[in-house]
Amino acid sequence: MxxxxxxxxxxxxxxxxxxxxxxxxxxxxxxxxxxxxxxxxxxxxxxxxxxxxxxxxxxxxxxxxxxxxxxxxxxxxxxxxxxxxxxxxxxxxxxxxxxxxxxxxxxxxxxxxxxxxxxxxxxxxxxxxxxxxxxxxxxxxxxxxxxIPTSFRKPVTTDTGIYKDYVGQYEWRPLDDVETISLKDGKLWTQSGDDAPEEFLPLGNDTFFLRTELGTNKFLRDAHGHVTGYTYQDADGQEVHVKKIN
Known part of the structure; x- marks a missing residue:
């Protein structure tokens, strides 16, 4: 989760x-x-x-x-x-x-x-x-x-061609919780364990949100342009950095 x-x-x-x-x-x-x-x-x-x-x-x-x-x-x-x-x-x-x-x-x-x-x-x-x-x-x-996390936040149109860069597994330490981000029909999906998949909805080319959360998720790249993880920013400004492990 x-x-x-x-x-x-x-x-x-x-x-x-x-x-x-x-x-x-x-x-x-x-x-x-x-x-x-x-x-x-x-x-x-x-x-x-x-x-x-x-x-x-x-x-x-x-x-x-x-x-x-x-x-x-x-x-x-x-x-x-x-x-x-x-x-x-x-x-x-x-x-x-x-x-x-x-x-x-x-x-x-x-x-x-x-x-x-x-x-x-x-x-x-x-x-x-x-x-x-x-x-x-x-x-x-x-x-x-x-x-309740709002359903009125509206996704925007983005360059879906870069979504493949975000596909992979991400680890939420110290929870030892591995999250899988996948691409299907031009949409990004996140899933942890036996949870049902949820769609990552775009606010920009590198920033996404879930209907069940108030925060946002921004993907990070290194100097070579490789995705290294993402930052989850909660509604109150607190942040969690999530590492991409493969």
Whole structure:
């Protein structure tokens, strides 16, 4: 397997398998939890701080996709100060709700569409929320969300004639994990062990990405033009250098 995908592949696969047709029938209590989430989301979209506040505990923990932790006050301030040209809409789906007495955990996938003056930004996210029932209402006490590697990054047209230079085996040390890059029908593919092959999609003649990762992969050459490996750069700028072994 490639860098940092241990355990995550199963998550993406299972998330993709929980579609509308497979959604289990919800109990009335589970539907109550989902309704509380949807009401809070609607309040956020309308910039209605008072309505939003009713569904959130004062000491609620918001853990964001960049690893920071926010308070209710910080989130409330953001809800009320969105610029007029910003129109955030969400498309929640794939609900999973587990209820434990007066506590409930909600997991869902959603799409955010952020419309600005001259451009749109679309993101795919997965969220887990924890609720407690208080005075007959489900109140949010914790929220954690993470960005799913985007499918909106677009590959570009490149010189596929040079792809043969990238074919070979690459080693991810110290994992002793050998990755095979192959060429088929003018496309580059990567595969490790028993994993299913994934297409390397081009961002340039020497730079590629995978649908399941946020980072990029840039092939390296020596002074003679021979490919020696590639550098994987994660979304936060950290890098891993992968050696070509044959």
């Amino acid at each position: 490639r860098f940092h995908r241990y355990g995550l592949v199963a998550l993406w696969v299972s998330a993709g398998m929980i579609g509308a047709a497979d959604q289990p029938k919800l109990t009335p209590t589970q539907q109550e939890v989902i309704s509380a989430h949807e009401a809070r989301t609607a309040a956020s979209n309308k910039r209605d701080q008072a309505a939003y506040s009713r569904y959130v505990a004062d000491d609620c923990i918001f853990s964001t996709d960049n690893g920071t932790v926010a308070t209710k006050a910080q989130v409330m301030a953001h809800v009320g100060k969105l610029p007029t040209e910003y129109d955030r809409s969400t498309k929640p789906r794939e609900y999973l709700v587990h209820v434990y007495g007066d506590t409930a955990v909600l997991n869902l996938r959603y799409t955010t569409h952020e419309q600005f003056t001259d451009s749109d930004i679309v993101s795919e996210m997965r969220m887990t929320e924890t609720y407690v029932k208080k005075d007959g209402s489900w109140i949010l006490i914790a929220r954690q969300w993470a960005k």
